[in-house]
Amino acid sequence: MAAPIPKAALYYSKLSIWASVPLLALEEKGYGPDEVDLKEVDLSTGENFAPSYLRINPHATVPTLVVPLQNTLQAEIESRYKAIQDSRAIVEFLDKSRSSQSRTHTTSMAPAPALTPATIxxxxxxxxxxxxxxxxxxxxxALVYFNARDDKSLKQLAHDVLPKLTAKRETLTKLIHDNETAHIRVSEKTQKFWEVKRIASDGIISILQNASKNADELDATAQKARSEYFAAANAAWNxxxxxxxxxxxxxxxxxxxxxxxxxxxxxxxxxxxxxxxxxxxxxxxxxxxxxxxxxxxxxxxxxxxxxxxxxxxxxxxxxxxxxxxxxxxxxxxxxxxxxxxxxxxxxxxxxxxxx
Ligand SMILES: N[C@@H](CCC(=O)N[C@@H](CS)C(=O)NCC(=O)O)C(=O)O
Structure with a gap:
């Protein structure tokens, strides 16, 4: 019996904005569930920073589409894959790969309208x-993290995003620690990447951790950080x-x-x-x-x-x-x-x- 043709896999997260773009494309193009595997990556716990995910997307972002290479589709050759790591390139690929004439259709016979613009x-x-x-x-x-422009909305934002941000930070800390203690082995570049990501989350975490306090209860440094945050948030929305x-x-x-x-x-x-x-x-x-x-x-x-x-x-x-x-x-x-x-x-x- 011939080995089944390897499928493409879309790594996505339910709450991610840019992963929603290929999810919309799959529906619009009429891809059947047997044509693309959906694999959820939990961004809120930092699953995207795991070495296994970084191997398919070193930017640690979703979406990623992993597709079998055309010339390895015969059963006798071990399948090789390429990873497409950006929503824009993924939907262009999904658009081109499924037309009314394409041979990849298996269960779904839904029409596949062309989404690529027809003229220059x-x-x-x-x-x-x-x-x-x-x-x-x-x-x-960025607008998610800047969605507070006064003390009241800052409290709400902390309630909504702080648990996820701290969980992500803990994951990064554990990965860095495990690498240092040789539980896992990654390149220096990956170690640096994790460190940079952890530092990047520190600023906003400290603002949000103080959100329950009124401005007059903050020390001078925290007060300054909060007013700089509000200035940046105002600039972003402006x-x-x-x-x-x-x-x-x-x-x-x-x-x-x-x-x-x-x-x-x-x-x-x-x-x-x-x-x-x-x-x-x-x-x-x-x-x-x-x-x-x-x-x-x-x-x-x-x-x-x-x-x-x-x-x-x-x-x-x-x-x-x-x-x-x-x-x-x-x-x-x-x-x-x-x-x-x-x-x-x-x-x-x-x-x-x-x-
Ligand atoms: N240019 C990329 C951006 C992808 C991106 O920023 N994805 C976000 C989710 S919408 C992400 O994975 N962030 C990683 C994180 O939250 O740690 C694309 O269009 O695919």
């Missing part, structure tokens, strides 16, 4: 949007205004490239879901409510221009017209949200709420 102009817009979403001022993971305005300008609507879903939409969906969550929205909210909440959360009277026809957005997304008046207008991110959240892929990835 669309590619340029798509790349611009994806670059912007992965740029430093848009960093959705910088987001420009990101949102640029996105709004690039998106054709309701999807990034108009009425067809494409790669950029997968990145945008995951990014906007995170921003919505940080702004207090839920998966049940409609696009106008979500963008209102994001605008209020950013503050200082920030508003996205409401210039897109709601009726047109719904028509392009194939949604029923509903109770919409011809004069109703919304911003493009609200139109995107309404279109995206109706898709089975979105409903599946966000079934347990936004993350």
């Amino acid at each position: 102009a669309f590619s340029a817009t798509s790349n611009k949007i994806i670059d912007l979403l992965h740029s430093e001022p848009a960093d959705p993971n 910088a987001l205004k420009e990101v949102l305005l640029q996105l709004h300008q690039e998106i054709i609507g309701p999807y990034a490239l108009g009425d067809q879903l494409s790669l950029a939409d997968l990145h945008l969906a995951a990014w906007l879901a995170r921003l919505a969550k940080l702004s207090g929205a839920t998966g049940a909210d409609d696009g106008n409510t979500v963008t209102d909440k994001i605008e209020v959360h950013i503050g200082n009277g920030f508003k996205l221009p409401k210039e897109f026809s709601v009726a047109e957005a719904r028509r392009r997304a194939g949604l029923p017209p509903g109770n919409v008046q011809p004069t109703d207008r919304q911003n493009r991110l609200a139109a995107f949200w309404d279109a995206m959240k109706e898709r089975p892929s979105w409903k599946k990835v966000y079934a347990d709420g936004l993350h």
